[in-house]
Amino acid sequence: MADGQQTRRARRRVRRWLWAMSGALSWLTVAIVVGGASALHYLENRATWSGEAAPGAWRAAARDSDVLSLEDREVAYWGDPGARYSRYATRSAKPPVALVVHYTAAKPVKSLVSYGHMRDMGRGGASFGYHFYIGRDGAIVQGAPLSRRTNHIKFRTNPARTETARYLWSGNTIGVSLVGGCDGLMRPRWRDWRSCSAEFATPAQIEAGIAVIKALQARFGMRCAEVYGHGDLQTDRQNFEGYRLSRLARARCPVPEVPVPKPGMTAAGKVDHGNSG
Numbered sequence: 001m002a003d004g005q006q007t008r009r010a011r012r013r014v015r016r017w018l019w020a021m022s023g024a025l026s027w028l029t030v031a032i033v034v035g036g037a038s039a040l041h042y043l044e045n046r047a048t049w050s051g052e053a054a055p056g057a058w059r060a061a062a063r064d065s066d067v068l069s070l071e072d073r074e075v076a077y078w079g080d081p082g083a084r085y086s087r088y089a090t091r092s093a094k095p096p097v098a099l100v101v102h103y104t105a106a107k108p109v110k111s112l113v114s115y116g117h118m119r120d121m122g123r124g125g126a127s128f129g130y131h132f133y134i135g136r137d138g139a140i141v142q143g144a145p146l147s148r149r150t151n152h153i154k155f156r157t158n159p160a161r162t163e164t165a166r167y168l169w170s171g172n173t174i175g176v177s178l179v180g181g182c183d184g185l186m187r188p189r190w191r192d193w194r195s196c197s198a199e200f201a202t203p204a205q206i207e208a209g210i211a212v213i214k215a216l217q218a219r220f221g222m223r224c225a226e227v228y229g230h231g232d233l234q235t236d237r238q239n240f241e242g243y244r245l246s247r248l249a250r251a252r253c254p255v256p257e258v259p260v261p262k263p264g265m266t267a268a269g270k271v272d273h274g275n276s277g
Contacts, residue, residue, distance in 0.1 A: 054077060058079060066147050068215055075140045079144050095172070101175075101245045113129070153173065
């Protein structure tokens with residue numbers, strides 16, 4: 001009889017312990033979910049635009065040809081006339097013939113723009129940045145005048161350059177960057193938190209990027225194929241950096257319409273006088 005009572009008491013203790021553990025695990029699960037959601041919300045806010053207006057003197061100093069405007073989207077102009085950007089590339093600048101798509105860490109867009117205006121002594125004293133920054137909310141910020149050039153790809157003779165489009169360099173290209181495109185908690189697969197294995201951009205970023213690219217192609221008469229990801233051009237970058245947006249931009253680039261011959265016209269558009277044999 002005594003052995004039976006001890007067994008029942010032991011079972012009750014085990015059940016109480018299991019109940020307590022299940023309660024603790026439930027609270028731990030809730031804490032993990034809430035903490036993860038909070039972290040994602042924090043990073044999303046970091047990778048968006050604050051909406052703050054740039055100093056009015058910056059826009060006043062810019063020529064209209066320096067500023068990109070879109071019909072259906074707002075572009076925040078933050079081109080600092082006193083910024084370094086790339087002095088060498090600007091002095092040797094050619095009309096831009098291609099666009100290069102990049103991504104950055106999930107930082108506030110304003111801080112990324114400000115970094116592009118300054119010298120980085122840890123990187124040789126030059127400045128590094130992009131003409132356009134696109135936040136994860138789809139906000140578009142122009143960080144440099146179109147008449148200036150920024151350091152955003154390695155020089156064409158650098159050993160890290162691939163064989164793809166070696167004629168491109170910072171002096172004849174424009175950089176477009178997706179903010180937070182490969183940051184830790186924004187990666188598609190949680191098991192890849194230690195290293196980025198694929199680019200992750202929001203639909204809003206992709207659509208805003210397409211709008212910027214199409215407008216720049218129209219402005220400078222760029223060929224549809226002249227859109228590259230940073231990973232296409234350098235071996236020291238992830239090969240998928242800029243891949244998704246650059247390929248979509250190529251696919252969506254409008255193809256010139258072939259005129260339909262009118263009566264009395266040849267397919268080449270010339271008048272047919274009936275002397276063709």
